[in-house]
Amino acid sequence: MRNFLRKTLLGSVFIALLVLLGACAENAANGSSDAKDDPASDYPSGPITVVVPAGAGGDTDLNTRIMAKYLEKELDTNIVISNVTGAGGATGTQNVLDAKADGHTVLAFHNSMLLNNIFGLTDYTYTDFKMAGVGVLDQSNTFVTSADSKFNDLPSLIEYAKENPGEVTMATEIGSMTYIQTLQFQELTGVEFNIVDIGGASDKISALLGGRVDIVPTSLGLISGYIESGDMIPLGIMGEERLEGAPDVPTFKEQGVDIVIDKAFYWGFHKDTPEEIVTKFSNAMDRVVANEDYQEEIENSWLSPTFLNSEETNKKLEEINASYQEAYKKSEEDN
Amino acid sequence: MLDMLLAGFESVLTIYIILLIIVGVFLGLIFGSIPGLTATMAVAICLPITYGMEPVAGMSLLMGLYIGGVSGGLIPAILLKLPGTPSSIATTFDGYPMAQKGEAGKAFSFAIVSSFLGGLLSIVVLIMIAPPLGKIALQFGPYEFFAIVIFSLTLIASLSGNSLSKGIMAGLLGIAFAMVGSAPIDAFPRFTFGFHSLDAGFNILPVLIGLFALSEIFISAEKKMKGSVKANLKKVNYKVSIKEYLGQGWNFLRSSVIGIAIGILPGIGGGTSNIISYVAAKNSSKKPEKFGTGIPDGVVASESSNNAAVGGALVPLVSLGIPGDTVTAMLLGGLVLHGLQPGPLLIQNSGDIVYGIFAALLIANVFMALFLFLGMKGFVRLLSIPGYILLPIILVLCVVGAYGVNNRLFDVGALIFFGVIGYLMIKFGFPLTPLVLGFILGPLLETNLRRGLMLSQGDFMPFLTSPIAATFLSITIVSLIFAIYKNKKNKKQESTDNLEKTGT
Numbered sequence: 001m002r003n004f005l006r007k008t009l010l011g012s013v014f015i016a017l018l019v020l021l022g023a024c025a026e027n028a029a030n031g032s033s034d035a036k037d038d039p040a041s042d043y044p045s046g047p048i049t050v051v052v053p054a055g056a057g058g059d060t061d062l063n064t065r066i067m068a069k070y071l072e073k074e075l076d077t078n079i080v081i082s083n084v085t086g087a088g089g090a091t092g093t094q095n096v097l098d099a100k101a102d103g104h105t106v107l108a109f110h111n112s113m114l115l116n117n118i119f120g121l122t123d124y125t126y127t128d129f130k131m132a133g134v135g136v137l138d139q140s141n142t143f144v145t146s147a148d149s150k151f152n153d154l155p156s157l158i159e160y161a162k163e164n165p166g167e168v169t170m171a172t173e174i175g176s177m178t179y180i181q182t183l184q185f186q187e188l189t190g191v192e193f194n195i196v197d198i199g200g201a202s203d204k205i206s207a208l209l210g211g212r213v214d215i216v217p218t219s220l221g222l223i224s225g226y227i228e229s230g231d232m233i234p235l236g237i238m239g240e241e242r243l244e245g246a247p248d249v250p251t252f253k254e255q256g257v258d259i260v261i262d263k264a265f266y267w268g269f270h271k272d273t274p275e276e277i278v279t280k281f282s283n284a285m286d287r288v289v290a291n292e293d294y295q296e297e298i299e300n301s302w303l304s305p306t307f308l309n310s311e312e313t314n315k316k317l318e319e320i321n322a323s324y325q326e327a328y329k330k331s332e333e334d335n
Numbered sequence: 336m337l338d339m340l341l342a343g344f345e346s347v348l349t350i351y352i353i354l355l356i357i358v359g360v361f362l363g364l365i366f367g368s369i370p371g372l373t374a375t376m377a378v379a380i381c382l383p384i385t386y387g388m389e390p391v392a393g394m395s396l397l398m399g400l401y402i403g404g405v406s407g408g409l410i411p412a413i414l415l416k417l418p419g420t421p422s423s424i425a426t427t428f429d430g431y432p433m434a435q436k437g438e439a440g441k442a443f444s445f446a447i448v449s450s451f452l453g454g455l456l457s458i459v460v461l462i463m464i465a466p467p468l469g470k471i472a473l474q475f476g477p478y479e480f481f482a483i484v485i486f487s488l489t490l491i492a493s494l495s496g497n498s499l500s501k502g503i504m505a506g507l508l509g510i511a512f513a514m515v516g517s518a519p520i521d522a523f524p525r526f527t528f529g530f531h532s533l534d535a536g537f538n539i540l541p542v543l544i545g546l547f548a549l550s551e552i553f554i555s556a557e558k559k560m561k562g563s564v565k566a567n568l569k570k571v572n573y574k575v576s577i578k579e580y581l582g583q584g585w586n587f588l589r590s591s592v593i594g595i596a597i598g599i600l601p602g603i604g605g606g607t608s609n610i611i612s613y614v615a616a617k618n619s620s621k622k623p624e625k626f627g628t629g630i631p632d633g634v635v636a637s638e639s640s641n642n643a644a645v646g647g648a649l650v651p652l653v654s655l656g657i658p659g660d661t662v663t664a665m666l667l668g669g670l671v672l673h674g675l676q677p678g679p680l681l682i683q684n685s686g687d688i689v690y691g692i693f694a695a696l697l698i699a700n701v702f703m704a705l706f707l708f709l710g711m712k713g714f715v716r717l718l719s720i721p722g723y724i725l726l727p728i729i730l731v732l733c734v735v736g737a738y739g740v741n742n743r744l745f746d747v748g749a750l751i752f753f754g755v756i757g758y759l760m761i762k763f764g765f766p767l768t769p770l771v772l773g774f775i776l777g778p779l780l781e782t783n784l785r786r787g788l789m790l791s792q793g794d795f796m797p798f799l800t801s802p803i804a805a806t807f808l809s810i811t812i813v814s815l816i817f818a819i820y821k822n823k824k825n826k827k828q829e830s831t832d833n834l835e836k837t838g839t
Contacts, residue, residue, distance in 0.1 A: 055664060062668055065383060081383065082742045086535020087517045087524070094531050095743065121522055169790065174520050196789040197520045199782075202657045202664070206601065209655065210473035212790065225656055225678020300674050 040276035047078035049105045053092025063136045063265045064108040074284040101272035114321045126317045129268030132282045134308040138263035139239035140220035144232045154255040161191035171198040171213040178217035184327040221302035343690030356399040360702045363403020370417045370548045371736015374404020375661045390673040395695035402699040409446045417548040421606030422641035425613035429633025443711045444575045445631045446638040451704035453591045453639030457646025458696050469654030472599045477787035482807035484780045491769040492818040493614045502769045509773025519782040532745040541737045541750040549754025552726050583635045594640030598647020612640035
């Protein structure tokens, strides 16, 4: 309760400050360039707002909140999570681009930002941010089917789909990660699915259980309960190796489909944020990922607690971006 | 099952957890009663606090918030004609006229009792038959949702007041406003004119409180403030006889069932259930013309169904791990963070926690009714605060609430914009509810139509041949014919009345 009061109080003070900051931002930009040698020495000088461009309760939100909980201790400041939904994450992302580049507003997001750019919905991408790093990798991207399905592995799916083009229904959300994965899969195996938009993770689960679709691309951790109950069967994961928590689920690669896609949950700052601040934040993230309690919490949902620094993050996103772009280009050529 | 429930009560009946539930209900009521703050926000703010608690304790707090948040909306709805949340829109229709007539106390009594019983019934349904009901919910796909939305849109006919054409225009305006922003499915921005702030479209909350609350404030500002309400205050009657309650039995039961059913269907939620129940009560009443003039039937219909939607929304969450509305979506996140696996095995694997949640719900429901009854006389006193003091405070709260939706000033601008729209609509005699209904249902209609067509690969037939969809579409046609017939009859009546008048 006290914690809550403190947070709301701080929140409202922060809001008031933001308004003030907005008003005098121009003055500050002119005068303070040579005020200090190391801008990171007194960072953070106030609460840090983390913009999560997704709703509360989803995997993006949960992973961010877990990281934020530990970061609060490392950086010794309050971290306020601000869920800004809408436009496939573009609204929240834009918020960070519009904020002051002082390191007190940070974006926590994943691969979707790259896709928004590739599909032409936004005119910026990961390179327009200064990346602090990655704290979680989701290497459990999977295709699942229901228990009464005729498929039990990828070869049987591919064989059937080749003989009956357009008949296997694939539940995705157009423009999302699952959509591009499906395009990649079609490209690599030469099959043709009936790709339908079903909605978010929960909608996909209900469509599969209701027998309206044949295959659902999703994340293993989001459906572990249904695998355990026997309602759903995973056909494979798109990781480099099998998961420790699910050693029975083969990779796509093992089954002859060369798709390896990680969902990277990264933290990024406004491009003009001083290098020193980003480094300080990045180092704090590094220490959190090394914390065993953090690792345990992340592994609970079958994710991999992995730290990538700024450089590695950019490299990772570059790889992902290139493979997405290729899949998109090829699917455009086919049409 | 009974021993599981007893065990559930055992885990919840500690001073610490009871206190959490009390705090939750109390905060929830505050959030629900302030226009612009909602149950969703209350849960969103408190969700991180529960991360550090035991699962049962954390979920108990959230259940208290949920029940309180849904119920608190009845206070401003009855007293000030301001629906605090979408779930209390229909409460204003008859609750406010009752308060104007000096029957605020009576309206509260009816609203609280039906909230309590509606909530109770839905929780009992949740505990007894969640798994089979959840399975039924799975049968609803795009075809079925499309039919339900079409059916719900025809309710506009019953909500249009005097002029059907004005009602339809308002409904279409709502659908048009809902089209601003990213289109469903392909996310391509529409009607944004290049403004990035419009990419996400308008949020329901600024639209709702702008239309209903801000416009009312503008209207009041126009009139001269008078202390007329004060006089009524002394004569406020809280007593409702058992007979009066019993007379609402059918209405209550029908409204609760509608609330539960709509709660179970993911994506439609409490925002529409109260309106649907209200229209159902009106259409099956012997005195439909009295609706809107301040009769308890309207209050009972709205308040029993919005609380019943709570239990309904938890059915698919508990039985299948599928959230029914925005609050349950966050509760799902809360469960995951506590290391529980939502899904068909949740009750089996974590039965102790699930039954603890059930027990917490039952307890929260009792505290909700208790707080409201205790506070009732205090709420009515709000009316004695002069408008020039109360309304500016409400205005500030509306702005804070709109800002809190997404932490951006754009939503405050949207609030004012819709306030002006609402003001103009009231001035020109347009009903507001069809606009809200169109705004909520328009995107559902488009999304499910497009999804259905993708699923059928362009074939329209499944929309008609799915048994559930066909049933709803038939009901729609029947109710439309009925509405047109009634409209004609009324017009005839009017014209003969006029003839008689001119004749004499």
